[in-house]
Amino acid sequence: MKGRIGLRHAIWASVALAGAAVLGSAPDARGQIAPVPPLPTGGVMHASAELADRWCWSGAWRYPVGNARDFQLAAAGSSARYRLSRNIGGPDLGTRTHQGADLSCGHGGDLVRAAATGLVVAAARRGYNNGYGRYVVLGHRLCDGQVAYSVYAHLAAGTIRVRPGQSVLAGGVLGRVGRTGRATSPHLHFEVRLADDPSAPWQNTRVVDPLSFVADRLPAAACADSLAPWWDWAAYAGLLADSLVTPASVLRHAEWWRMLAVAGAHQWTLLPEADLTLRDSLIAAGLLPERSRATPGETVSWEELARDLRRLEMIGAALPARPAPDRQFRSVCREILGQASPDRDPSDLARREAPPHALDAVLLIADLAPAAPAPRARGRDAAP
Numbered sequence: 001m002k003g004r005i006g007l008r009h010a011i012w013a014s015v016a017l018a019g020a021a022v023l024g025s026a027p028d029a030r031g032q033i034a035p036v037p038p039l040p041t042g043g044v045m046h047a048s049a050e051l052a053d054r055w056c057w058s059g060a061w062r063y064p065v066g067n068a069r070d071f072q073l074a075a076a077g078s079s080a081r082y083r084l085s086r087n088i089g090g091p092d093l094g095t096r097t098h099q100g101a102d103l104s105c106g107h108g109g110d111l112v113r114a115a116a117t118g119l120v121v122a123a124a125r126r127g128y129n130n131g132y133g134r135y136v137v138l139g140h141r142l143c144d145g146q147v148a149y150s151v152y153a154h155l156a157a158g159t160i161r162v163r164p165g166q167s168v169l170a171g172g173v174l175g176r177v178g179r180t181g182r183a184t185s186p187h188l189h190f191e192v193r194l195a196d197d198p199s200a201p202w203q204n205t206r207v208v209d210p211l212s213f214v215a216d217r218l219p220a221a222a223c224a225d226s227l228a229p230w231w232d233w234a235a236y237a238g239l240l241a242d243s244l245v246t247p248a249s250v251l252r253h254a255e256w257w258r259m260l261a262v263a264g265a266h267q268w269t270l271l272p273e274a275d276l277t278l279r280d281s282l283i284a285a286g287l288l289p290e291r292s293r294a295t296p297g298e299t300v301s302w303e304e305l306a307r308d309l310r311r312l313e314m315i316g317a318a319l320p321a322r323p324a325p326d327r328q329f330r331s332v333c334r335e336i337l338g339q340a341s342p343d344r345d346p347s348d349l350a351r352r353e354a355p356p357h358a359l360d361a362v363l364l365i366a367d368l369a370p371a372a373p374a375p376r377a378r379g380r381d382a383a384p
Contacts (some may be wrong), residue, residue, distance in 0.1 A: 027096070055167070056320050057221070057262045057271075058116040058140035059238030062170055064152060065103050065110060065177065065188050069218055071211075080105040088209055099207045100151065100191035103209065108156055108177045108186030114139050115150045115172075115190070115214060117236050117320050120166045121202060125158075133181020134160060136174045137202050143238050143262070145270030149202040150210070152189035154183040169320040170236035223247050227359065229323045230332065234362040237320055238262045247359035254296035256312075256361055260287045260308060263365050265316035266309035287311050299355050306346035309364060313343065319369035326371045333363055343367040 059293055067073035074081050086102040118138035132153040138277055140148040147307040156178025162168060179186045192210040193202060220243040223231035231247055234240050239259045249255075254275045261271050261278055266285055272278045275296035282288040287308065294304075330340040342349060342364055349364075 012176055027209045055119045055139070055141055056117055056318050057082055057143055057238035057240060058148070058170075058236075059143065059240065060170070060232075060235040061116045061217040061261075062113070062219070062236070063214055064113050064115045064150075064174075064190055066105075067346065068113075068171065071103060071194065075111075078110065078264055080107070080110050084211065088207055089142050100153070100189045101210045102187050102189055104185065104187035105177075107173040108179060110177045112136075112152050112155060112177055114138055114168045114172045114173050114174055115170065115192075115210075116148075116217075117170045117238070118150065118168055120162045120164050120168060121149065123160050123162050123164055125160050128181055129164070130317045132183030133183065134175065134178065135181075136160060139202070141269075143241070149191075149193040149195065149205060150212075151189070151193070151202070153189035153191075154178055154187060155179050156186075167320055169233065169323060171232075173212065223359075227332070230329075230362055230366060231359065233320070233323045233366065234259075238363060240358075247357065247362075249358045251300045251358050251361050252296065253294045253298050253300055253358045255358060256300045256305070256308070257282055257288075257296075259361055259365050260312060263312060263317045263319055263368065265318040271353060273285065286315055300361075301350075302352045302356055303350045305356055305361065305364060306349045309346045309368075313368060317365075317368040321363070321370040322366055322372050324372055329366065329371075333367065336360065336363055341367065 019202065033166055062068040063071040065071055065075075067075050071082045082103045082105045084101055085104050086098055088099055089097055090103065116138070118140040121139045122135070122137040124132070124136075127133075129135060132151075134155040134157055135151060135153040136155065137152075138150045140150065142148055154177075155175035157180055159176040159178070161173050161175060168174070175187050177186055183189070191211050192208050192213045193205040194208055195202075195205045197204070198294075219232055219235035223246075227247060231240075239262050240255075241258050242255065245255055257275065257278050258271070260282055261268070264282075264285060264287055268281075272281055276338065279288065279296075280292065280294065283290055283292055288311070289307075300346075333342055334340045337349070338352075338359060339345075339348060
């Protein structure tokens with residue numbers, strides 16, 4: 001790409017195995033824009049700029065069954081407690097080794113949820129599929145530059161809710177626990193894989209221990225129940241990096257720059273770790289003024305928030321859908337920010353006196369995200 005990277009669309013090109021990749025740019029140590037390797041989409045989907053805009057960053061992770069933070073505890077509204085019946089490394093069939101974690105509770109039918117925010121790479125609604133049965137694969141852009149895949153197999157027939165190319169928020173429903181494929185009892189076969197080769201299809205990527213991987217990336221529990229959906233949404237979307245930041249924390253430039261970098265519809269392959277490098281990269285992307293010399297520890301002003309939100313809206317945001325109905329979101333915005341739709345006129349925010357907090361910034365960014373999808377009508381592939 002030439003010029004700035006803060007453009008709505010990137011140049012896309014195909015790769016081997018009928019795959020797809022985005023030709024992006026990323027900041028180097030000086031904050032300049034340099035070419036980077038292409039981003040894969042699992043070697044199975046066709047390239048498009050519109051697809052690139054839907055592939056959001058993945059932040060925190062959760063367990064796909066049971067309680068989000070501990071699969072051995074029951075999820076809200078359920079009595080099912082899951083256990084690990086088999087993990088990676090043990091024998092499977094012949095000379096093969098088991099490539100995932102088998103999670104079971106003694107029966108099928110429970111909801112299977114996305115372990116992280118990602119893009120649907122595959123959704124196999126029929127067939128044996130080499131023992132996987134009905135399965136879903138998600139692709140995840142990690143903020144450290146890696147690409148990961150999560151796999152959900154043996155799903156019950158007729159329950160898969162997603163389609164390839166769809167953006168899914170962590171916790172989004174994928175299907176229900178079943179026993180399709182090579183399964184002697186109902187359970188979820190759950191895999192996490194890392195793509196060392198950016199052109200490799202997901203089946204050829206490196207298997208890691210999925211339970212340890214998730215455990216190392218769980219979101220911090222630091223928010224009141226009534227506001228937890230929005231705070232968790234920010235963590236799952238990659239907007240929150242510092243576990244010490246709470247909803248009531250006064251917003252500093254370092255946290256705000258991170259939110260801008262993750263929310264912007266640009267095709268970076270990783271986020272700079274150094275705060276000043278991130279600031280200079282946002283200037284190059286057009287998300288901050290060219291003469292911005294703010295420091296990471298300074299408090300962000302409402303005037304800066306209003307200014308940067310206008311730039312973000314003009315460039316375009318790539319964010320997962322909000323986690324709750326729009327009416328609920330508008331009610332929270334009215335309660336916290338005094339406006340049901342604060343991004344419609346950000347200049348009104350500049351008149352606020354108290355300094356902005358981290359939760360204020362999360363709600364402002366969320367106002368640019370798509371509304372939560374309406375519930376699907378029941379059908380052949382919809383979960384009951």
